[in-house]
Amino acid sequence: MNRYAFNAWYPLAWSRDIGHALTTRRVLEEDIVVFRTEAGAVAALEDACPHRLAPLSIGRLRGDAVECGYHGLTFDCEGTCTHAPGMPRPPASVRVRSYPTAESMGMVWVWMGDAAKADPSQVFHLPQYDDPAYSVVEGDALPVQANYLSLADNLCDPTHVVFVHQTTLASAGREETRVMHERQGNKVVTWRWVIDGPLIPVFEGLKDFGGNVDRWHYYHYHAPSIAVIDFGSARTGTGAPEGHRDDCIQMYACHFITPVDERTCVQHWLVLKNSPADPAVDERLRASLRLAFDEDKRVLEAIQRNEDKPREWKRIRLALDASSIKMRGIVEEMAAADGPPAA
Ligand code: FES
Ligand SMILES: [Fe+2]
Numbered sequence: 001m002n003r004y005a006f007n008a009w010y011p012l013a014w015s016r017d018i019g020h021a022l023t024t025r026r027v028l029e030e031d032i033v034v035f036r037t038e039a040g041a042v043a044a045l046e047d048a049c050p051h052r053l054a055p056l057s058i059g060r061l062r063g064d065a066v067e068c069g070y071h072g073l074t075f076d077c078e079g080t081c082t083h084a085p086g087m088p089r090p091p092a093s094v095r096v097r098s099y100p101t102a103e104s105m106g107m108v109w110v111w112m113g114d115a116a117k118a119d120p121s122q123v124f125h126l127p128q129y130d131d132p133a134y135s136v137v138e139g140d141a142l143p144v145q146a147n148y149l150s151l152a153d154n155l156c157d158p159t160h161v162v163f164v165h166q167t168t169l170a171s172a173g174r175e176e177t178r179v180m181h182e183r184q185g186n187k188v189v190t191w192r193w194v195i196d197g198p199l200i201p202v203f204e205g206l207k208d209f210g211g212n213v214d215r216w217h218y219y220h221y222h223a224p225s226i227a228v229i230d231f232g233s234a235r236t237g238t239g240a241p242e243g244h245r246d247d248c249i250q251m252y253a254c255h256f257i258t259p260v261d262e263r264t265c266v267q268h269w270l271v272l273k274n275s276p277a278d279p280a281v282d283e284r285l286r287a288s289l290r291l292a293f294d295e296d297k298r299v300l301e302a303i304q305r306n307e308d309k310p311r312e313w314k315r316i317r318l319a320l321d322a323s324s325i326k327m328r329g330i331v332e333e334m335a336a337a338d339g340p341p342a343a
């Protein structure tokens with residue numbers, strides 16, 4: 001079976017990081033050269049010249065075409081060879097693979113499978129991103145030396161929060177709070193409520209509720225590689241669990257994961273919050289979340305190092321794994337639906 005689901009839109013890079021220059025990214029073990037055309041569209045080509053496999057990224061941009069840095073074969077954004085030095089006309093059969101791209105939520109997305117199936121209207125977009133009631137706090141591209149599904153496990157799992165994120169996202173003594181989960185199409189939703197508890201550290205200073213809060217965490221995992229965590233707090237006893245959340249703090253932490261290879265992924269994250277942009281508040285939030293995601297990274301990379309050691313070991317399944325088992329099942333279904341692995 002395929003090791004990855006190819007027919008999907010994957011996060012490639014922050015839009016802010018792609019300009020009119022050759023840049024490289026690696027996705028699903030494929031090396032890609034990325035650049036913006038003079039008109040601003042994003043082009044993505046396989047980063048290997050079909051002549052001798054020189055990486056095109058070490059060549060140069062000529063207008064909107066890439067000239068190989070070895071013998072000058074030149075390719076347009078579709079991967080068609082438009083110029084071959086010393087030949088009256090480039091050989092028609094010479095092509096480099098091009099990948100469909102799209103932009104949404106400040107990210108460039110790439111379609112890694114059958115280009116005929118790429119539908120830009122299916123690129124992930126959270127409606128709140130365009131809602132003026134929310135402001136965007138754009139984060140980083142955090143490299144994580146772990147398999148992307150290990151990070152995905154983490155993003156379907158509210159139970160680790162109290163152990164891993166004591167100073168940022170957790171409130172102590174809540175490790176027994178019940179977790180619910182449900183599959184919805186190619187998404188797994190995992191959620192828990194903490195009733196009548198203190199504000200979590202990350203929310204401190206954002207709003208004064210004058211006492212304890214009811215707090216929710218809904219983890220939406222869109223297979224194969226997108227997590228949106230809807231978390232927030234409202235004053236306890238005001239009916240937040242029943243849907244009365246007029247006066248609340250709400251955030252959507254969006255994690256766009258680029259699977260690089262079996263042992264590496266990149267975690268792109270941003271946060272939408274239901275309060276206006278404020279440089280000082282936003283920078284503090286960014287710093288706290290950076291700390292929190294580094295806490296996950298530390299654990300996940302240590303797990304990967306242990307997984308890489310030769311040993312007799314089989315995963316133990318606990319009740320808390322229900323969501324990640326569902327999520328991994330969906331990814332397997334998607335990979336199987338792609339058909340047999342490409343030769
Ligand atoms: S390797 Fe690219 S033109 Fe020769
Ligand atoms: Fe975490």
